[in-house]
Structures are given as structure tokens and as C-alpha cells.
Amino acid sequence: MCSCWVVLAFCCLGQLCADQSLRPQLAAPQLATNNPTLTTVALEKPFCVFDSSLSPNKSYVIYLYAMKQLASAISSVVTTTTNRPLNSTFQQTSGGQFGPYKAAAFSVPNCASPPRLADVRDVNKVSDILKQYLFRVGDDGTCLYDPNFLGICNPPLAPETTYRFKYVLVDSTEGIMKDQTLWSDPIKTKRVKLPLKIDTWPGRRSGGMIVIASILSVLMFLLLAGLLASVSSAVVGSEDSSAETKHMSQTIQQSEQRPQLNSE
Known part of the structure; x- marks a missing residue:
């Protein structure tokens, strides 16, 4: 060149x-x-x-x-x-x-x-x-x-x-x-081009800028999806743990009540 x-x-x-x-x-x-x-x-x-x-x-x-x-x-x-x-x-x-x-x-x-x-x-x-x-x-x-x-x-x-x-x-x-x-x-x-007159319309963006924007959008979507999945997993896990704790508490109470009945 x-x-x-x-x-x-x-x-x-x-x-x-x-x-x-x-x-x-x-x-x-x-x-x-x-x-x-x-x-x-x-x-x-x-x-x-x-x-x-x-x-x-x-x-x-x-x-x-x-x-x-x-x-x-x-x-x-x-x-x-x-x-x-x-x-x-x-x-x-x-x-x-x-x-x-x-x-x-x-x-x-x-x-x-x-x-x-x-x-x-x-x-x-x-x-x-x-x-x-x-x-x-x-x-x-x-x-x-x-x-x-x-x-x-x-x-x-x-x-x-x-x-x-x-x-x-x-x-x-x-x-x-x-x-x-x-x-x-x-x-x-x-x-001199005033800042207010600078064209920022997406239609004026180059192909490279559009590709980068698309990639960032996909990454943001994946990040949000992962965050939602983590929150859902944490909520479900806490509910399962609460149910298991409640079940164990009921079992212990029943086992403590049986000796009392036998002694009577």
C-alpha cells in the first residue's frame, strides 16, 4: 500500500x-x-x-x-x-x-x-x-x-x-x-462539531460495534439467568431443609412421648 x-x-x-x-x-x-x-x-x-x-x-x-x-x-x-x-x-x-x-x-x-x-x-x-x-x-x-x-x-x-x-x-x-x-x-x-450534534443513532454504528453489543447482550442474559438459577436453588434448598428439620422435630417428640405412655 x-x-x-x-x-x-x-x-x-x-x-x-x-x-x-x-x-x-x-x-x-x-x-x-x-x-x-x-x-x-x-x-x-x-x-x-x-x-x-x-x-x-x-x-x-x-x-x-x-x-x-x-x-x-x-x-x-x-x-x-x-x-x-x-x-x-x-x-x-x-x-x-x-x-x-x-x-x-x-x-x-x-x-x-x-x-x-x-x-x-x-x-x-x-x-x-x-x-x-x-x-x-x-x-x-x-x-x-x-x-x-x-x-x-x-x-x-x-x-x-x-x-x-x-x-x-x-x-x-x-x-x-x-x-x-x-x-x-x-x-x-x-x-468544530458540538457534542449535542454528534450522531449517536444506532444506525450509524459500524458492524464491529453491533457485534460487540450483541455479544455483551448475550453475556448479560447468561449472567442474569445464572443469578436467577442460583437464587431459585437457594430458595428450594432452604424449603427442603426447613421441611426436613420439621419432620425430625416431630419424630423426636413422638419418640419422647412413647416412654411416658409405657410407664403409665
Whole structure:
């Protein structure tokens, strides 16, 4: 099954190569289940998207920007007038409400040398292979509250909120933007489900739950039947013991009365 995931990832890479203006995309369900979540969004990394903008002997880095859908078109710019990428943070933009913030920085994915398929057979390497293809926005739950944190903070996103994302290619030496993708289509995080709205109707139960409930019902019936049998046995036994005691008492009384009659 793991090999199918990586094969699918290669197919996604082929689509990326075919369209240089591709927007950031949600990770395929086979690669990231339950996506988006309440506070995270898993995106495919921009494999082969910026190859035409890369120059030999140059060092590059990719910035990932995020903003809420409510942000205006004017505030969606991610560079300064000198073409330098913005360093706006989550806190400065109120979590992307007033404009894009930098959520991550990572190396340019190597389109020419993807992970080896043979490594998929190693369970210990599957997670690392998938991390090379995917990035999860909102995956750091501690950076906002750590006074010593100096890196790029990628805090949890807001539930039931629509976001958009953009990849930017930056020349590490000159510190200027070389290329960028379009903003992604709107992506909405999941909503919090209130306890009163959680469906507990038996018809929604899985087959396993029904089997377990049936087994517990049978065991409860057997337990009650055994308890009733024990009580009935105890009652019958006490009645038999009482009758036997009464019979013995009458026999003793009769035997005591006979000597008295003989003496008279």
C-alpha cells in the first residue's frame, strides 16, 4: 500500500511539471487522510515548479505564505517594492487576517532525484519519504508560547476558516524573489462539531460495534439467568431443609412421648 502512495506522488509530480503556473494543491487523500483538519492543511510541495527559474551555482529557498480568504487583494502582495519577500509573522497579521504571513521555509524539492521506491518497503522510512513531498500548515502548537523560539512560527490555523496559500522562490544570496506561484484556491479548515450534534443513532454504528453489543447482550442474559438459577436453588434448598428439620422435630417428640405412655 505504501508503494501505491509513492507512485501516486510521482503522478502528482508529473502534473506539476506540466503546468508551471500551478497553484499550491491539497495533498492527495491517499497521502494525507483527514485533510484539512480543524487546525491544519497538508499541501503538496512545489516539485518541478521552479526548475526554469533556477540558475547554476545559486542557492535558493522556498517560502510558504498563508492568509485568510477575507484579506483584501491589495494586502495579498508578498514582496516589498524592492522585490524582497515579506517577513510578516502570524502575530503581526492576526493569523493572516490582515495579509499573508510566512508560515515556512524549506529547500527546493529535487525534481531530478526523488526518493527511492525501494525505501518504501522499509516501514521506518515511509514517514520521511512522505515528508519530502508534503508540508502541513498549522503543525506547530508551541511556537507562539515559547519566548525562546526564533524560527518561522507555523501555529495552528483557525477552525472553520478559509485560507489561501502561495509558494515563493527566493535567491538566498541576494535575498530577492525570483519566482512565485499563484495563490491557491480557497481551502477551508473543518468546523468544530458540538457534542449535542454528534450522531449517536444506532444506525450509524459500524458492524464491529453491533457485534460487540450483541455479544455483551448475550453475556448479560447468561449472567442474569445464572443469578436467577442460583437464587431459585437457594430458595428450594432452604424449603427442603426447613421441611426436613420439621419432620425430625416431630419424630423426636413422638419418640419422647412413647416412654411416658409405657410407664403409665
